[in-house]
Amino acid sequence: MLPAPRFTAFNPPRRILMGPGPSDVYPEVLAAQARPTVGHLDPLFVGMMDELKSLIQYAFQTKNEMTMAVSAPGSAGMETCFVNLVEPGEKVIVCRNGVFGERMRQNVERMGAIAVLVDNEWGTPVDPAAVEAALKANPDAKFLAFVHAETSTGALSDAKTLCALAKQHGCLSIVDAVTSLGGVELRVDEWGIDAIYSGSQKCLSCVPGLSPVSFSPAAVEKLKNRKTPVQSWFLDQSLVMAYWTSAGGKRSYHHTAPVNALYALHESLRMLAAEGLENAWQRHHDMHLVLRVGLEKLGLNFVVAEASRLPQLNAVYIPAGVDDAAVRTRLLKDYNLEIGAGLGALAGKAWRIGLMGFGARRENVALCLKALEEVLN
Amino acid sequence: MLPAPRFTAFNPPRRILMGPGPSDVYPEVLAAQARPTVGHLDPLFVGMMDELKSLIQYAFQTKNEMTMAVSAPGSAGMETCFVNLVEPGEKVIVCRNGVFGERMRQNVERMGAIAVLVDNEWGTPVDPAAVEAALKANPDAKFLAFVHAETSTGALSDAKTLCALAKQHGCLSIVDAVTSLGGVELRVDEWGIDAIYSGSQKCLSCVPGLSPVSFSPAAVEKLKNRKTPVQSWFLDQSLVMAYWTSAGGKRSYHHTAPVNALYALHESLRMLAAEGLENAWQRHHDMHLVLRVGLEKLGLNFVVAEASRLPQLNAVYIPAGVDDAAVRTRLLKDYNLEIGAGLGALAGKAWRIGLMGFGARRENVALCLKALEEVLN
Numbered sequence: 208m209l210p211a212p213r214f215t216a217f218n219p220p221r222r223i224l225m226g227p228g229p230s231d232v233y234p235e236v237l238a239a240q241a242r243p244t245v246g247h248l249d250p251l252f253v254g255m256m257d258e259l260k261s262l263i264q265y266a267f268q269t270k271n272e273m274t275m276a277v278s279a280p281g282s283a284g285m286e287t288c289f290v291n292l293v294e295p296g297e298k299v300i301v302c303r304n305g306v307f308g309e310r311m312r313q314n315v316e317r318m319g320a321i322a323v324l325v326d327n328e329w330g331t332p333v334d335p336a337a338v339e340a341a342l343k344a345n346p347d348a349k350f351l352a353f354v355h356a357e358t359s360t361g362a363l364s365d366a367k368t369l370c371a372l373a374k375q376h377g378c379l380s381i382v383d384a385v386t387s388l389g390g391v392e393l394r395v396d397e398w399g400i401d402a403i404y405s406g407s408q409k410c411l412s413c414v415p416g417l418s419p420v421s422f423s424p425a426a427v428e429k430l431k432n433r434k435t436p437v438q439s440w441f442l443d444q445s446l447v448m449a450y451w452t453s454a455g456g457k458r459s460y461h462h463t464a465p466v467n468a469l470y471a472l473h474e475s476l477r478m479l480a481a482e483g484l485e486n487a488w489q490r491h492h493d494m495h496l497v498l499r500v501g502l503e504k505l506g507l508n509f510v511v512a513e514a515s516r517l518p519q520l521n522a523v524y525i526p527a528g529v530d531d532a533a534v535r536t537r538l539l540k541d542y543n544l545e546i547g548a549g550l551g552a553l554a555g556k557a558w559r560i561g562l563m564g565f566g567a568r569r570e571n572v573a574l575c576l577k578a579l580e581e582v583l584n
Numbered sequence: 585m586l587p588a589p590r591f592t593a594f595n596p597p598r599r600i601l602m603g604p605g606p607s608d609v610y611p612e613v614l615a616a617q618a619r620p621t622v623g624h625l626d627p628l629f630v631g632m633m634d635e636l637k638s639l640i641q642y643a644f645q646t647k648n649e650m651t652m653a654v655s656a657p658g659s660a661g662m663e664t665c666f667v668n669l670v671e672p673g674e675k676v677i678v679c680r681n682g683v684f685g686e687r688m689r690q691n692v693e694r695m696g697a698i699a700v701l702v703d704n705e706w707g708t709p710v711d712p713a714a715v716e717a718a719l720k721a722n723p724d725a726k727f728l729a730f731v732h733a734e735t736s737t738g739a740l741s742d743a744k745t746l747c748a749l750a751k752q753h754g755c756l757s758i759v760d761a762v763t764s765l766g767g768v769e770l771r772v773d774e775w776g777i778d779a780i781y782s783g784s785q786k787c788l789s790c791v792p793g794l795s796p797v798s799f800s801p802a803a804v805e806k807l808k809n810r811k812t813p814v815q816s817w818f819l820d821q822s823l824v825m826a827y828w829t830s831a832g833g834k835r836s837y838h839h840t841a842p843v844n845a846l847y848a849l850h851e852s853l854r855m856l857a858a859e860g861l862e863n864a865w866q867r868h869h870d871m872h873l874v875l876r877v878g879l880e881k882l883g884l885n886f887v888v889a890e891a892s893r894l895p896q897l898n899a900v901y902i903p904a905g906v907d908d909a910a911v912r913t914r915l916l917k918d919y920n921l922e923i924g925a926g927l928g929a930l931a932g933k934a935w936r937i938g939l940m941g942f943g944a945r946r947e948n949v950a951l952c953l954k955a956l957e958e959v960l961n
Binding site for chain 2: 208209210211212213214216217218219220221222224226228229231232235237238239240241242243244245246247249250251252255258261262264265268269270278279280281282283285286310313314316317318319396406408414415416436437438439440441460461462463464465466467468470473474477480481483484485539545550
């Protein structure tokens with residue numbers, strides 16, 4: 208026998224999470240998650256899932272029947288949207304203005320579909336004119352895919368306009384709302400979004416690991432008329448829906464649901480519903496304004512122009528001569544404060560300061576500004 | 585705006601979970617999971633992940649470097665093994681003696697590979713002679729895939745013999761250990777298993793939602809020499825490993841790890857290591873013997889013959905004239921006791937009584953026997 212390792216229990220400190228995610232989790236959510244595990248077909252649990260579905264519908268502002276949480280993180284939610292809707296050989300217009308647009312391209316190409324790229328500079332939003340040109344140049348495109356809120360740069364794109372363009376050109380829209388959901392205005396039905404995925408952390412302030420998704424009736428139609436099976440058994444939504452829908456009171460086993468994580472998501476969405484979506488959007492906006500004034504006083508410059516700046520993800524350039532890692536390490540060690548490093552093209556050049564969900568509070572903004580002031584001087 | 589739904593917090597009762605999973609979760613694991621969320625690149629968290637990796641290695645009895653937990657349930661662990669190792673057009677011998685062998689076939693075919701089926705009756709183990717014949721008849725096969733412990737029937741297959749056969753015929757072995765890990769003898773290195781996946785619940789008694797996996801050096805070699813990219817970005821282990829390995833102290837972001845679920849897995853594996861694997865195997869065996877005597881006294885007959893019966897999953901035929909659903913409902917409502925329904929070919933014909941991990945205790949066996957006695961009479 209290989210010997211048994213001996214470790215003590217892991218007792219993490221109480222960090223203040225102001226990076227790009229995971230965000231600070233509501234204490235109520237941690238408590239909900241620790242409640243006793245029940246069976247994934249227990250009638251009481253099934254009742255909870257019905258509630259959870261309507262809470263996800265509310266957060267997305269949709270009546271879409273095919274709405275659920277994928278049992279895996281946001282990246283798997285992205286893959287769920289692509290592999291269920293797109294078939295090999297089909298053309299997808301992919302907008303790329305950061306890390307997550309590039310990830311979309313990889314998803315599309317790995318599954319044997321064709322990605323037509325619309326590139327915009329990092330830190331800028333997706334340009335509707337460039338998208339319109341790509342739609343016109345590719346009348347055989349079937350999908351338009353873009354990231355609503357680019358977590359790698361902090362840029363917000365105009366999802367309403369982009370989805371309207373997709374519709375005009377007969378394309379279904381696939382939207383990444385990992386960082387936007389709960390933090391900025393997002394209206395799935397009103398804007399005509401066909402497939403959308405998010406993550407349980409970020410502005411929902413649930414634990415990381417789940418991905419809320421929703422498909423419009425047109426997307427469901429496309430799924431039903433596939434000529435090829437979905438390449439992934441685990442992510443095949445036609446199978447998963449048999450578990451998420453009580454057809455005649457009976458749910459079919461697909462995989463064992465992550466029971467406790469779903470308790471957590473139920474609780475975090477319950478808190479969002481209690482606050483009200485519009486109030487949550489406003490709170491993110493208000494806290495961003497306070498943070499912004501303070502950051503500018505410290506001489507820090509934003510990566511993204513004001514008009515398309517995300518309130519919940521503030522990317523600022525690292526001042527010349529400042530040691531990126533040393534600052535973040537001091538914030539973590541001396542203040543238990545986590546801010547995010549730059550990612551991709553912004554690695555080593557920017558910090559990402561998150562104000563997400565439960566993290567978007569006045570005390571967090573104050574702490575972050577004071578700690579930065581002390582460390583930078 | 586669509587109106588906000590108003591629900592109360594979900595307060596599940598304390599069930600006793602003796603079905604096929606999820607199993608009873610250790611109270612220590614629920615407590616660990618509720619600790620404060622930290623960043624997935626926090627140095628303290630990274631240290632915890634190093635410990636977690638060696639705990640998974642211990643549970644699997646392997647020194648495999650490529651050992652980690654997939655951020656999704658066991659079904660995704662299955663898919664991880666197939667999509668990383670198998671390339672489209674390659675031949676896989678798939679043993680099918682229950683629901684999960686059939687799921688393997690679906691994985692293989694959906695990814696464009698060829699499944700050669702070795703069928704054995706439900707409730708019987710995989711027959712090594714039939715596997716040997718298939719290996720001889722298919723010299724171009726590259727993989728042998730089978731389920732160690734069939735959760736749908738309670739049959740244990742001889743993984744050691746099957747993996748030796750695979751090796752003799754130049755095949756890599758892919759083994760489902762979702763229900764076996766922690767409950768019965770399993771030795772990845774000694775038996776020469778090339779790719780293995782399990783689930784965080786079942787005999788580990790962690791919350792559901794994660795899948796420990798491990799790949800042998802030969803499997804890693806196969807992965808590295810792929811001619812085609814892995815179809816799934818989310819499950820691509822060459823990308824995920826950059827997060828699970830501290831190359832020069834630096835981990836690369838792939839996706840946001842399910843931080844709190846990983847706390848839980850760390851704690852459950854720590855408890856397994858403290859008990860000792862061999863002691864855990866013995867405990868499952870001992871509790872099974874007590875349960876068996878009691879079930880036989882009640883006149884219930886096992887689906888699986890004694891020689892290949894799983895201690896942790898006891899499938900028994902439902903006596904003639906007994907209402908399956910009514911019995912399970914009464915057990916749940918009156919005793920807070922969950923036992924499992926039959927699945928697939930055994931739906932409506934059998935019950936599945938789990939004795940898994942924290943659930944394999946004398947008090948659970950006693951309760952289950954008395955409750956069944958009262959409900960059946």
